[in-house]
Amino acid sequence: MSSSEIILNATIMGVGMHLGAWRHRSGSPSDYINIDYYREVAQLAEAGRLHALFLADTLAVSEENYERPNLGAMDPTAVLGALAAVTSRLGLVATASTTYNEPFNLARRIASLDHLSRGRAAWNIVTTFIPDVAANFGKGPLLPHAERYAKAEEFVDTVIALWESWEHGALVGDKASGLFADRNRVHPVNHDGSFFSVRGPSTLPRSPQGRPILYQAGSSEEGRALAARAADVIFTVQNTLPSAIAFRKDIRERAVREGRSPDSIKVLPGLVPVIGGTEREAQQRKTELDELAGEAELRKLAARVGIPVSELALDKPLPFDRIKANDKFNASRGFQAAAMQLGASENLTVREILYRNGGGHPQVVGTPEQVADFIESWHRAGAADGFNLMIDELPSGLRTFVEEVVPLLQRRGTFQREYRGDTLRENLGLGNPHDPVRDQERRSANYA
Amino acid sequence: MSSSEIILNATIMGVGMHLGAWRHRSGSPSDYINIDYYREVAQLAEAGRLHALFLADTLAVSEENYERPNLGAMDPTAVLGALAAVTSRLGLVATASTTYNEPFNLARRIASLDHLSRGRAAWNIVTTFIPDVAANFGKGPLLPHAERYAKAEEFVDTVIALWESWEHGALVGDKASGLFADRNRVHPVNHDGSFFSVRGPSTLPRSPQGRPILYQAGSSEEGRALAARAADVIFTVQNTLPSAIAFRKDIRERAVREGRSPDSIKVLPGLVPVIGGTEREAQQRKTELDELAGEAELRKLAARVGIPVSELALDKPLPFDRIKANDKFNASRGFQAAAMQLGASENLTVREILYRNGGGHPQVVGTPEQVADFIESWHRAGAADGFNLMIDELPSGLRTFVEEVVPLLQRRGTFQREYRGDTLRENLGLGNPHDPVRDQERRSANYA
Numbered sequence: 097m098s099s100s101e102i103i104l105n106a107t108i109m110g111v112g113m114h115l116g117a118w119r120h121r122s123g124s125p126s127d128y129i130n131i132d133y134y135r136e137v138a139q140l141a142e143a144g145r146l147h148a149l150f151l152a153d154t155l156a157v158s159e160e161n162y163e164r165p166n167l168g169a170m171d172p173t174a175v176l177g178a179l180a181a182v183t184s185r186l187g188l189v190a191t192a193s194t195t196y197n198e199p200f201n202l203a204r205r206i207a208s209l210d211h212l213s214r215g216r217a218a219w220n221i222v223t224t225f226i227p228d229v230a231a232n233f234g235k236g237p238l239l240p241h242a243e244r245y246a247k248a249e250e251f252v253d254t255v256i257a258l259w260e261s262w263e264h265g266a267l268v269g270d271k272a273s274g275l276f277a278d279r280n281r282v283h284p285v286n287h288d289g290s291f292f293s294v295r296g297p298s299t300l301p302r303s304p305q306g307r308p309i310l311y312q313a314g315s316s317e318e319g320r321a322l323a324a325r326a327a328d329v330i331f332t333v334q335n336t337l338p339s340a341i342a343f344r345k346d347i348r349e350r351a352v353r354e355g356r357s358p359d360s361i362k363v364l365p366g367l368v369p370v371i372g373g374t375e376r377e378a379q380q381r382k383t384e385l386d387e388l389a390g391e392a393e394l395r396k397l398a399a400r401v402g403i404p405v406s407e408l409a410l411d412k413p414l415p416f417d418r419i420k421a422n423d424k425f426n427a428s429r430g431f432q433a434a435a436m437q438l439g440a441s442e443n444l445t446v447r448e449i450l451y452r453n454g455g456g457h458p459q460v461v462g463t464p465e466q467v468a469d470f471i472e473s474w475h476r477a478g479a480a481d482g483f484n485l486m487i488d489e490l491p492s493g494l495r496t497f498v499e500e501v502v503p504l505l506q507r508r509g510t511f512q513r514e515y516r517g518d519t520l521r522e523n524l525g526l527g528n529p530h531d532p533v534r535d536q537e538r539r540s541a542n543y544a
Numbered sequence: 545m546s547s548s549e550i551i552l553n554a555t556i557m558g559v560g561m562h563l564g565a566w567r568h569r570s571g572s573p574s575d576y577i578n579i580d581y582y583r584e585v586a587q588l589a590e591a592g593r594l595h596a597l598f599l600a601d602t603l604a605v606s607e608e609n610y611e612r613p614n615l616g617a618m619d620p621t622a623v624l625g626a627l628a629a630v631t632s633r634l635g636l637v638a639t640a641s642t643t644y645n646e647p648f649n650l651a652r653r654i655a656s657l658d659h660l661s662r663g664r665a666a667w668n669i670v671t672t673f674i675p676d677v678a679a680n681f682g683k684g685p686l687l688p689h690a691e692r693y694a695k696a697e698e699f700v701d702t703v704i705a706l707w708e709s710w711e712h713g714a715l716v717g718d719k720a721s722g723l724f725a726d727r728n729r730v731h732p733v734n735h736d737g738s739f740f741s742v743r744g745p746s747t748l749p750r751s752p753q754g755r756p757i758l759y760q761a762g763s764s765e766e767g768r769a770l771a772a773r774a775a776d777v778i779f780t781v782q783n784t785l786p787s788a789i790a791f792r793k794d795i796r797e798r799a800v801r802e803g804r805s806p807d808s809i810k811v812l813p814g815l816v817p818v819i820g821g822t823e824r825e826a827q828q829r830k831t832e833l834d835e836l837a838g839e840a841e842l843r844k845l846a847a848r849v850g851i852p853v854s855e856l857a858l859d860k861p862l863p864f865d866r867i868k869a870n871d872k873f874n875a876s877r878g879f880q881a882a883a884m885q886l887g888a889s890e891n892l893t894v895r896e897i898l899y900r901n902g903g904g905h906p907q908v909v910g911t912p913e914q915v916a917d918f919i920e921s922w923h924r925a926g927a928a929d930g931f932n933l934m935i936d937e938l939p940s941g942l943r944t945f946v947e948e949v950v951p952l953l954q955r956r957g958t959f960q961r962e963y964r965g966d967t968l969r970e971n972l973g974l975g976n977p978h979d980p981v982r983d984q985e986r987r988s989a990n991y992a
Contacts, residue, residue, distance in 0.1 A: 118717075118724065125717025125724065129659040129748060131629060155648065157747050162727040169747040171649075174656040177625025181579060200603065200680040201619075201645065208622040211577040231743035232648040235736075269566075269573025274838065276566065276573065279610040288683075295679035299605050299617040300577060390722065 102475050102511050103362055103482025103524060105189065106141045106497075107150040108134075110165035112489035113368060115396065116388030118164050121489050128165040131178055137491050138179045141186055144498030145512050147523050148187025148218065150311075150331075150484055151175060155196055156228035163392055173205045180213040187520035188213055189311055191220040194251040195244055196233050199287075200294050202251075203258040206308045207300045215304030215519030219255070220311035220331065221322070223248045225427040238426055245318035250289045252310070252326050253532065257285040259307035260529075261297035277301075305519035306529040315343065315430030324350030326532045327361060328524065331484050333430050334365040335438040335458055340479035354532070362481040362524060365474070366457030369467045370488050371496045378461045385488060386451070397446070397454045400431050410447045414439040431456060457486050464500035471501075472510055550923050550959050551810055551930025551972060553637065554589045554945075555598040556582075558613035560937035561816060563844065564836030566612050569937050576613040579626055585939050586627045589634055592946030593960050595971050596635025596666065598759075598779075598932055599623060603644055604676035611840055621653045628661035635968035636661055637759055639668040642699040643692055644681050647735075648742050650699075651706040654756050655748045663752030663967030667703070668759035668779065669770070671696045673875040686874060693766035698737045700758070700774050701980065705733040707755035708977075709745030725749075753967035754977040763791065763878030772798030774980045775809060776972065779932050781878050782813040783886040783906055788927035804978050810929040813922070814905030817915045818936050819944045826909045833936060834899070845894070845902045848879050858895045862887040879904060905934050912948035919949075920958055 110128045111118050118125055127133035141149050153168035161169075172190035179188060188209060192202055202219070210217035223244035224230075230238040239247065266281035285296035312319065312327035323330040330347055334340035348358035370385070372378030386393070398405040402425040403418055414436060425432065435455025438444065444452070453459040460470045474480045487493040505511035515523050558576045559566050566573055575581035589597050601616035609617075620638035627636060636657060640650055650667070658665035671692040672678075678686040687695065714729035733744035760767065760775035771778040778795055782788035796806035818833075820826030834841070846853040850873040851866055862884060873880065883903025886892065892900070901907040908918045922928045935941040953959035963971050 119719040119722060125719065126715060126749070129656075131660045131662075134660075135629065154747070155652070157730070157745050161747075162725045162730070163722065164724050166747050170659065171621070171653040171656040173619070174621050174625040174653055174660060177622040178629040178660050181583065181626040181629040196646065197649065198644065198646075198681060204603070205619040205622055208577075208619040211618065212579045212582075212622060212626050214579075228743075233646060233742070235741045267574060271567040271573065274567060274611065274836070276612050277610045282605070282610070293683045294681070295676075297605050299602070299609075299614050301574070388722070 101525070102471060102505065103364060104146050104511065105148045105150045105187070105364065105482070105484045106137070106146050106494055107152060107366070107484045107486050108137060108490065109152045109167040109486070110169070112493060113486040114385045114389065114488040115164055115392040116385040116390075117489035119388040120385050121492060125165070128169060133491075134175055134179060135182050137494060138183050138186060140491055140494050140498055142183050144494075144502045145515060146186065146485075146498070147482070148189050148520060149176075149179065150189040150220065151191055153191035153193070153222070154226060154229065155193060155224065156226060156232055158226065158228045160392060160395065173209055176209055176217070177212060180209060180216070185216070185515040185518070185523070187216050187218060187309070187523065189218040189220050189309075191222055191313070193222050193224040193229070194248040195224045195239060196229060197251075199251050199254040199292055200258065200296075203255040204299060206255075207259060207298060207303060210303040210305065210308045211300060215521065217303075218309035218311050218329070218520060220313055221248060221252060221327070222313050227426075241316065241426060241429070242318065245316075245322060247291045249322055250291050252322065254285065254287045254289070254292055254294050256307065256326065256532065257287060258294070258296050258298045259303070261285055262301040264302050267301040305521040309520050309524065309526070314428070315433070319430065320347060320350060323347060323361065324356075325354050328521075328526055329362045329364055332363065332365050333434040333457055334479070335434045335455065336441055337474060337477060337479055339437060340365055340474060341477060344479060344481075360526060362526075364482050364484045365480050366486045367471070367483040368453050368457050368459040368486045368488060369493065369497055369501070370459060370461040371464060371467055371493065371500065373463070375462050375466070378463065381488075382461045393450050393454050394446075397435065397450060399427070400435050400455065402427060402432060408446050411445050413443065413445060414449065416440065464496070464504055467497070467501050468504040468508070471505065472508065475510065549973070550919060550953065551812060552594045552959065553596045553598045553635070553812065553930070553932045554585070554594050554942055555600060555814070555932045555934050556585060556938065557600045557615040557934070558617070560941060561934040562833045562837065562936040563612055563840040564833040564838075565937035567836040568833050569940060573613070576617060581939075582623055582627060583630050585942060586631050586634060588939055588942050588946055590631050592942075592950045593963060594634065594933075594946070595930070596637050596968060597624075597627065598637040598668065599639055601639035601641070601670070602674060602677065603641060603672065604674060604680055606674065606676045608840060608843065621657055624657055624665070625660060628657060628664070633664070633963040633966070633971070635664050635666060635757070635971065637666040637668050637757075639670055639761070641670050641672040641677070642696040643672045643687060644677060645699075647699050647702040647740055648706065648744075651703040652747060654703075655707060655746060655751060658751040658753065658756045659748060663969065665751075666757035666759050666777070666968060668761055669696060669700060669775065670761050675874075689764065689874060689877070690766065693764075693770065695739045697770055698739050700770065702733065702735045702737070702740055702742050704755065704774065704980065705735060706742070706744050706746045707751070709733055710749040712750050715749040753969040757968050757972065757974070762876070763881070767878065768795060768798060771795065771809065772804075773802050774978075776969075776974055776978075777810045777812055780811065780813050781882040781905055782927070783882045783903065784889055785922060785925060785927055787885060788813055788922060789925060792927060792929075802980070808974060808978050810972060810974075812930050812932045813928050814934045815919070815931040816901050816905050816907040816934045816936060817941065817945060817949070818907060818909040819912060819915055819941065819948065821911070823910050823914070826911065829936075830909045841898050841902050842894075845883065845898060847875070848883050848903065850875060850880060856894050859893050861891065861893060862897065864888065912944070912952055915945070915949050916952040916956070919953065920956065923958065
């Protein structure tokens with residue numbers, strides 16, 4: 097794939113990213129647990145030649161989930177297992193936490209999805225920053241940021257080692273001689289680290305795509321380091337074009353310092369398209385959704401920046417000093433920084449920030465042309481290899497995108513008309529898997 | 545469902561239960577990781593109106609897996625997620641270990657499968673007895689039998705509490721008022737035990753079948769106690785009619801002592817049908833499979849009874865004293881007892897035991913009529929509510945069963961011609977879920 101082509105994923109959070117989506121859409125409130133809903137969304141994404149479907153995840157019910165569907169109610173691997181059976185080219189990205197899983201189980205589950213889908217699976221690595229989740233896995237508090245990432249580094253290396261524990265061709269399957277697998281080409285991983293001890297090997301042979309794709313979601317210093325070392329794709333929140341350009345440049349430079357090609361890691365910011373036949377219709381859709389969300393957006397913004405709701409005044413700017421003074425902040429640093437940067441760069445009031453997707457992912461409220469122009473302008477400027485589309489409301493927002501925006505991009509020659517290959521790795525334009533585990537071993541050997 | 549109807553599940557282990565299956569069958573050696581293979585098997589089982597597809601599991605590659613497909617290579621929930629999308633009535637039973645999972649994650653994964661399948665999911669509870677598995681989850685050895693079961697008891701209660709944390713109707717979904725869920729009808733589980741601490745509630749509302757079905761596989765004293773208290777179905781190894789009758793009677797009596805109806809727990813022994821158009825053809829199939837398995841069956845028997853292969857002589861009986869003297873035995877007590885009982889009851893040599901499925905599940909080598917007669921005779925004698933069919937080779941063995949044995953049973957009026965309901969619970973003839981957690985609370989309250 098030439099570097100001039102755009103990568104697009106559809107991110108599925110409940111029945112839409114907008115907090116008002118479940119009230120605005122025509123479908124049942126329980127669609128977020130309905131297989132027919134997921135099938136419809138996945139087949140729509142595949143009809144639009146989107147590269148992948150990306151499932152977010154949370155491992156807890158929080159207060160706001162009594163007001164709207166939990167964005168990660170269903171286990172992503174179970175849902176994506178179902179979707180593997182009813183799609184043939186679409187990538188399947190499952191978010192899963194390195195803090196609340198065992199490497200052996202997670203490696204096996206994603207590898208199973210990879211075999212079921214014939215090489216279309218990806219794992220989106222998250223470390224989890226929600227205290228409600230910690231309470232479902234023991235008495236201890238949420239691990240501090242640095243420790244979460246130390247654990248994530250070790251977790252990811254262990255998973256990669258398991259995925260590569262069967263050499264290509266180790267499954268011989270010679271019925272005549274009875275040689276099923278060549279044990280000299282299947283290797284235990286013998287991992288013995290600070291957090292995990294895993295002997296291996298995997299129960300599964302190599303994937304058709306070498307190993308599943310790794311997404312990493314997290315833009316802190318530690319998140320960037322992990323992504324540059326090990327990930328194929330980084331999902332990031334970037335609210336302004338300059339910050340996005342700087343971020344992508346930084347990731348590519350870090351990749352080079354890790355001995356990788358800068359093109360071996362794809363940078364995908366989130367993007368919320370709110371599309372109408374006219375700009376006015378798009379704004380109408382946005383207003384309707386916002387009204388149905390009510391105060392939920394304000395509470396979400398308060399949590400994002402880490403201060404109580406009572407300290408946010410709708411017609412004043414964010415209280416930057418108060419936010420910076422909170423040294424106990426332990427949630428997503430990427431989202432906190434993005435919201436603050438948006439507020440500061442244009443001197444916005446809280447009300448204005450709320451309209452702009454609460455300082456989360458950038459949002460385009462407009463016509464299909466305007467959405468296509470935004471996507472192409474960021475791509476052309478070197479701000480993005482593509483986008484994780486945070487669809488406002490499903491399936492309607494995705495249908496409009498696929499029917500109206502995709503053909504525009506295709507006519508302009510910036511988006512694929514057909515899938516380029518059979519595996520997600522091929523479709524993302526990635527070569528053979530980069531191997532941080534063996535690179536590490538090589539470096540250690542050089543020092544010895 | 546009247547008690548005169550038989551329950552039948554198809555158990556899927558790799559490409560067939562017989563160790564020679566992968567060499568004997570016509571399909572690819574890698575079918576055990578191929579979605580089309582699983583789809584074919586599941587749709588065949590559904591065409592035959594079997595109650596459920598049962599996926600075994602292991603969490604490690606052992607030495608013998610270099611000689612044949614690993615019986616649990618793929619994660620069962622990922623595979624059954626795929627099958628939820630391509631079946632509509634078939635129950636989907638996922639084996640998962642209480643020793644190597646977190647209750648919150650497993651409860652959510654099985655509940656997700658239950659929603660995706662609209663009430664057709666079941667969890668088969670196992671505690672794991674394979675030392676190779678322990679090495680994939682830390683440095684400690686496999687937990688001793690009693691501790692594994694103590695952990696399993698707590699694990700199961702926590703999972704049930706999570707499944708029941710949303711009352712029926714708690715998902716209100718009132719778009720007009722914006723009331724998504726009624727938080728007064730969603731309850732944290734606040735579990736704080738010896739092995740786990742889980743606050744809850746579940747991320748998912750109630751299942752269409754109240755909660756997923758619980759299978760329990762394990763026939764030791766502790767396994768029986770757990771099943772009688774909490775399970776809907778017990779999967780057991782029973783090699784003789786008298787032992788099976790005694791086992792089912794014991795389970796039903798235990799259920800009554802737990803305050804349950806004896807009909808609220810279904811007893812399903814395993815059964816290996818090896819079917820031919822004539823008895824001679826069936827024996828021919830058996831001989832071909834045995835020859836292709838080679839010495840693997842002998843090693844499996846040695847592991848099952850817990851002594852080295854070198855202590856088994858093909859033309860002598862099992863060395864019962866040596867077997868009983870091994871006080872470090874930590875594998876399946878049900879399988880050990882079944883093999884010894886078979887050997888003793890008919891004074892069989894090791895060679896004869898090997899022919900009889902190595903002392904594992906009983907085997908019928910014969911015509912469709914003979915297989916149907918066996919099934920009906922055990923059912924009529926009160927030895928079984930039905931069977932977990934351990935298909936020798938897939939899909940051929942299942943196809944023959946569905947095309948030849950099922951119609952016989954249907955004509956005789958002992959097997960369903962159509963599914964009775966939409967959920968697995970309805971199809972198994974089970975009423976509302978029995979609730980061991982609340983029963984326990986009631987008992988505690990009475991003592992207070």
